[in-house]
Amino acid sequence: DADVTQTPRNRITKTGKRIMLECSQTKGHDRMYWYRQDPGLGLQLIYYSFDVKDINKGEISDGYSVSRQAQAKFSLSLESAIPNQTALYFCATSHSDTDTQYFGPGTRLTVL
Amino acid sequence: GEDVEQSLFLSVREGDSSVINCTYTDSSSTYLYWYKQEPGAGLQLLTYIFSNMDMKQDQRLTVLLNKKDKHLSLRIADTQTGDSAIYFCAENTGGFKTIFGAGTRLFVKA
Numbered sequence: 001d002a003d004v005t006q007t008p009r010n011r012i013t014k015t016g017k018r019i020m021l022e023c024s025q026t027k028g029h030d031r032m033y034w035y036r037q038d039p040g041l042g043l044q045l046i047y048y049s050f051d052v053k054d055i056n057k058g059e060i061s062d063g064y065s066v067s068r069q070a071q072a073k074f075s076l077s078l079e080s081a082i083p084n085q086t087a088l089y090f091c092a093t094s095h096s097d098t099d100t101q102y103f104g105p106g107t108r109l110t111v112l
Numbered sequence: 113g114e115d116v117e118q119s120l121f122l123s124v125r126e127g128d129s130s131v132i133n134c135t136y137t138d139s140s141s142t143y144l145y146w147y148k149q150e151p152g153a154g155l156q157l158l159t160y161i162f163s164n165m166d167m168k169q170d171q172r173l174t175v176l177l178n179k180k181d182k183h184l185s186l187r188i189a190d191t192q193t194g195d196s197a198i199y200f201c202a203e204n205t206g207g208f209k210t211i212f213g214a215g216t217r218l219f220v221k222a
Contacts, residue, residue, distance in 0.1 A: 004154075040120065042200065042214040043155075090154055099204050100143065103154035 003027045004104040006091050012110045019078040021107050023091030030096050032074040034058075034066060037088040037106075046089075049074055050096070081111040116213040118201050123219040130188040132216045134201030137182065141203040144177060146186045149198045149215065158186070158199075188218075196220045 004025045013019050023032065030051050035043040045058030047066040055066060063085060065077045078085055091104040118134040136144070141163050147155040161168045161175045161184075168175045174187040188195055198215040205211065 040214055042116075043212040045209075092155075099210065100145070100157060100160060101210055102157065103147075105154045106152075 004091060004093055004102055006089075006104040006107050008107060009105065010108045012112065013081055014112050015082055017081050017111075019081050019109065021076045021089055021091075021109070023074045023076070023104055025072050025091075025093045025102075025104075027093050027095075027102060028071075029093035029102075030071065031094045031099070032068065033092040033094070033101065034064075034074070034076045035090045035092065036060065037090060043090065046076065078109075078111075081109075083111045085109065086111045116201055116203055116211050118199075118213040118216045120214065121217050121219070123221065124191050126191060126193060126220055126222050128191055130186075130191045130195065130218055130220075132186045132188075132199050132201075132218065134184040134186075134213055135182055136184065136201070136203045136211070138203060138205045138211070139179075139182065140205055142206055143204040144175075144184050145200075145202040145204070145210070146173075146175065146184075147200040147202060147212075149200065151197075155200060191218075191220050193220045193222060 007022045033048045034046040044060050046064050049055050049068045052068050067075050089107045092101040094101045115137045124130045145160040146158045148158050149155045172189045176185045198217050200215045201213040202210050
């Protein structure tokens, strides 16, 4: 299902570098989310956005920032990457009517 | 606080039924979900159930909800090797917030 796309799919970077992960959706949903997945810990919510002008912090927003450039685009930035930000990152979207979330394929980020 | 718990591993033989269990703490849940994650892929919505339902069946999948015990289960009939994946239980507590369990890794032995 290519309705939610993420770029890049894989990224290796060094400590201190600035990284941007991008997410685009063609589902027409108003809500978008960024999650982080670590083994055995499920999904942790980083940031979420209800619409272009509404951005909210999730459970683990420290060290991350986001930008909602348009209804269809939501990017996640790591201003100065550190090794414990090595994880799998997922973007998701939902419609405000049901809030059922649809996920992108994920970005595997490694910080050396 | 809100929490969703599920066992980390389940192993079954091909052709048998798999039952993946989940417990949650928030009694105000409106929707409960099962997602499937295959290696290298994102989470794919398998099915969901409204909190006012006890059971939902969709082909080989049966979801049972016991609201009194806050217990959700996913039964996969005639489990195939292609069902090997991580299965996530999740609850929506109203509004935007969806809480995910840590995932159950299903191994299917041929």
